[in-house]
Every structure is written in structure tokens, then in C-alpha cells.
Amino acid sequence: AQSVTQLDSHVSVSEGTPVLLRCNYSSSYSPSLFWYVQHPNKGLQLLLKYTSAATLVKGINGFEAEFKKSETSFHLTKPSAHMSDAAEYFCVVSAVGTNAGKSTFGDGTTLTVKP
Amino acid sequence: KAGVTQTPRYLIKTRGQQVTLSCSPISGHRSVSWYQQTPGQGLQFLFEYFSETQRNKGNFPGRFSGRQFSNSRSEMNVSTLELGDSALYLCASLNPELSTEAFFGQGTRLTVV
Numbered sequence: 652a653q654s655v656t657q658l659d660s661h662v663s664v665s666e667g668t669p670v671l672l673r674c675n676y677s678s679s680y681s682p683s684l685f686w687y688v689q690h691p692n693k694g695l696q697l698l699l700k701y702t703s704a705a706t707l708v709k710g711i712n713g714f715e716a717e718f719k720k721s722e723t724s725f726h727l728t729k730p731s732a733h734m735s736d737a738a739e740y741f742c743v744v745s746a747v748g749t750n751a752g753k754s755t756f757g758d759g760t761t762l763t764v765k766p
Numbered sequence: 767k768a769g770v771t772q773t774p775r776y777l778i779k780t781r782g783q784q785v786t787l788s789c790s791p792i793s794g795h796r797s798v799s800w801y802q803q804t805p806g807q808g809l810q811f812l813f814e815y816f817s818e819t820q821r822n823k824g825n826f827p828g829r830f831s832g833r834q835f836s837n838s839r840s841e842m843n844v845s846t847l848e849l850g851d852s853a854l855y856l857c858a859s860l861n862p863e864l865s866t867e868a869f870f871g872q873g874t875r876l877t878v879v
Contacts, residue, residue, distance in 0.1 A: 683866040694770075694856060695870040702866060741809065751862040752797040752814035753822040759808060 791859030
């Protein structure tokens with residue numbers, strides 16, 4: 652079984668300040684972890700993924716995340732927020748093998764960026 | 767290469783009707799998954815098809831069904847539509863032999879009136 656908890660439903664930051672979106676996961680096996688972003692009326696775009704290689708993962712648009720097994724966390728960060736980062740962010744856990752196609756999504760975090 | 771294509775993008779249906787949504791995966795991807803996204807329930811897994819067989823299933827009633835063709839294109843059908851079926855339906859494809867990364871389509875926005 653697997654589950655994901657996004658600890659904040661809404662995060663508001665000022666443009667140019669750091670972003671932190673928190674995610675904890677639970678999995679009975681070694682998981683694959685992802686962060687996706689969804690802009691209004693759009694599909695999901697992959698920001699980054701962890702698949703048991705380096706624990707610090709760099710993604711697109713300056714985002715990165717650190718996999719911490721001891722804390723079962725996969726928090727998303729960005730040093731400096733941009734107005735275009737305003738969107739909804741989803742932390743996702745997937746199994747491997749025959750369950751790879753069944754992803755479990757967190758409830759999402761809405762990021763607001765103030766000018 | 768072309769991404770995941772979902773058609774139609776928007777649909778309006780009446781309660782009690784049925785609807786079929788289509789998803790064309792990325793070339794070479796044999797796994798297609800379907801998700802329902804609503805404001806109240808978030809993103810929920812419906813089912814996954816791999817090589818024309820349903821491989822995984824979520825907790826949805828039997829009114830939700832799907833199938834996959836030999837070219838990996840998939841269709842999802844919802845019968846006897848209810849108001850609560852109004853949602854964004856997302857399709858994702860992946861090649862599990864290479865990666866667990868799922869590629870998502872733009873979705874089909876279904877409104878039931």
C-alpha cells in the first residue's frame with residue numbers, strides 16, 4: 652500500500668522569496684516519487700522525479716527536492732519564486748513493476764505568488 | 767515525439783446518458799491509466815490498461831469501464847451519468863519497462879447537467 656500527504660493545502664510567498672512545499676509519503680516498498688505542477692485548465696507537467704538514484708533531485712524551472720528516507724519526506728523547494736510559479740502542485744508516489752501504472756496523488760498544494 | 771492526446775477536450779452530457787472518452791498514448795507506451803479529478807476528491811485512480819488487459823483498478827462503481835486496443839489507444843466509458851461524475855478526466859501513459867514516469871494528457875472536462 653502507498654499514500655501521500657501534502658502538509659499544506661495553500662502556500663503563499665512573495666516573488667523572489669524561497670518556496671517550500673512539503674510532502675510525506677508511505678510505501679511498503681522502495682517507491683518512485685514525483686512532483687507535478689498543474690496550471691489552471693491544464694494537464695499535469697512533471698517537475699522532477701526520484702527513482703532511487705541521487706537523493707537530491709533537480710527538476711525544471713529551478714525546482715529541486717530531497718528524498719529523506721528516515722523522515723519519509725520528499726519536500727519541493729525553489730530558491731526564488733516567480734509569478735509564473737503560481738499553480739497547483741502534486742506530490743505523487745508510484746510503485747514499480749506491475750503496479751507502476753497506479754499512481755497515488757497527494758491532495759495538492761496551491762501556490763500563490765504575490766508581487 | 768507527440769504527447770498524450772485526449773479527445774474531446776470538453777463534453778456536456780445529461781444525467782442518465784453515457785459517454786466515451788478517448789486517449790492516445792505516446793508511441794511505444796503500452797500502459798494507459800485513467801484518473802478523475804474533482805475539487806472535493808482530488809485526483810483519484812480509475813484503472814490502468816496494459817497490453818489490452820486491465821491490470822489495476824481503483825475504487826469506482828461498475829458504471830466506469832474502459833478498454834484498450836491493440837495500438838494501445840484507450841477508451842473510458844461512463845454509463846448512466848450522475849451529476850457527481852462532472853470532473854476533469856486525465857489519461858496518463860508510461861513505458862514501465864523503461865521508467866515509472868507517467869505522461870499526462872490535457873484532460874477531458876466532463877460536465878453533467
